[in-house]
Amino acid sequence: MKKRSLVNPNELTNVLGGRLDRLVENKLTLAHDHAELHLYETFQRASLVELAFEAPVLTSMLTGKKVMHLDPLQPFDYLPGESLLIPAQKSMKIDFPEADLHNPTRCMALTISSDFIQETVSSLNETQPRAEETGGWRMDDVDYHLHNDFELNSLIEKIIRVFRENNSLKPIFIDISLKELILRLMQTRVRNVLLTETRQHLNTHRLAYVIEYIRQNLTRNLSINELCNKACLSKSHFFRLFKNELGLSPVQFILNERIRLAKQILSNPAKSITDACYESGFNSLTHFSSAFRSVERVSPREYKQLRIKS
Numbered sequence: 001m002k003k004r005s006l007v008n009p010n011e012l013t014n015v016l017g018g019r020l021d022r023l024v025e026n027k028l029t030l031a032h033d034h035a036e037l038h039l040y041e042t043f044q045r046a047s048l049v050e051l052a053f054e055a056p057v058l059t060s061m062l063t064g065k066k067v068m069h070l071d072p073l074q075p076f077d078y079l080p081g082e083s084l085l086i087p088a089q090k091s092m093k094i095d096f097p098e099a100d101l102h103n104p105t106r107c108m109a110l111t112i113s114s115d116f117i118q119e120t121v122s123s124l125n126e127t128q129p130r131a132e133e134t135g136g137w138r139m140d141d142v143d144y145h146l147h148n149d150f151e152l153n154s155l156i157e158k159i160i161r162v163f164r165e166n167n168s169l170k171p172i173f174i175d176i177s178l179k180e181l182i183l184r185l186m187q188t189r190v191r192n193v194l195l196t197e198t199r200q201h202l203n204t205h206r207l208a209y210v211i212e213y214i215r216q217n218l219t220r221n222l223s224i225n226e227l228c229n230k231a232c233l234s235k236s237h238f239f240r241l242f243k244n245e246l247g248l249s250p251v252q253f254i255l256n257e258r259i260r261l262a263k264q265i266l267s268n269p270a271k272s273i274t275d276a277c278y279e280s281g282f283n284s285l286t287h288f289s290s291a292f293r294s295v296e297r298v299s300p301r302e303y304k305q306l307r308i309k310s
Contacts, residue, residue, distance in 0.1 A: 064105030
């Protein structure tokens with residue numbers, strides 16, 4: 001016997017507390033001079049729901065699961081903690097494989113005017129040029145899939161909150177938040193290119209050269225002076241460019257790379273936690289455990305156990 005739902009769709013409210021209009025892609029829109037924030041909720045399963053926007057859009061999953069059909073990519077799962085940056089007029093089709101009245105799928109879509117984006121990009125290129133003069137800041141007119149870091153997640157939450165505020169300074173707060181979002185998206189794009197395509201840029205980008213040097217010497221005690229010399233930059237200039245383009249300090253980057261290597265070692269059943277510690281460049285198990293937990297939010301032992309179970 002089919003279990004009857006105890007939820008009456010007519011009694012449901014949307015994410016901002018208003019009356020629910022529809023079960024598939026119920027939408028609320030909050031407008032600003034340079035942007036529109038759309039909050040979507042879906043309360044029933046659906047397939048190949050088509051959507052496109054007139055302006056460049058950042059979408060971010062809040063709850064539930066979607067399957068995205070976005071040419072030329074193969075269909076892929078779209079989950080909370082992930083975002084998509086999509087050009088204007090780009091058509092997408094969406095599946096909602098798990099949405100129901102008790103567990104709606106929720107997503108944010110933020111459209112930003114092209115003029116506002118270009119003004120922000122131009123201002124950044126004038127005041128904070130990139131490490132290489134030939135590689136200025138830009139918002140590529142291509143879609144890309146992001147796994148949000150802490151800063152991007154926090155900023156998305158802030159933007160939703162600011163759009164919902166009711167005070168006279170709201171337009172100014174929104175403008176500031178939009179500019180920060182554009183900067184962080186460009187920074188994320190540059191960082192992803194430098195980290196995933198490092199060897200392709202060794203001869204054209206000094207930070208790519210430094211990244212590769214760090215990776216090849218992770219088990220050594222790398223000094224900042226040594227890295228500055230490899231980049232042919234003064235210490236102050238090196239720190240500024242590194243932080244601008246990668247979003248973190250050289251010391252934090254080295255730590256993250258050592259943790260990344262340690263995770264690979266821990267995933268090998270034949271390797272111990274002690275192996276992972278010393279083979280990834282740490283000189284103390286206590287320091288290794290503390291650093292690992294600070295980055296991964298679990299201890300090396302817990303991580304290894306999770307890897308074994310999976």
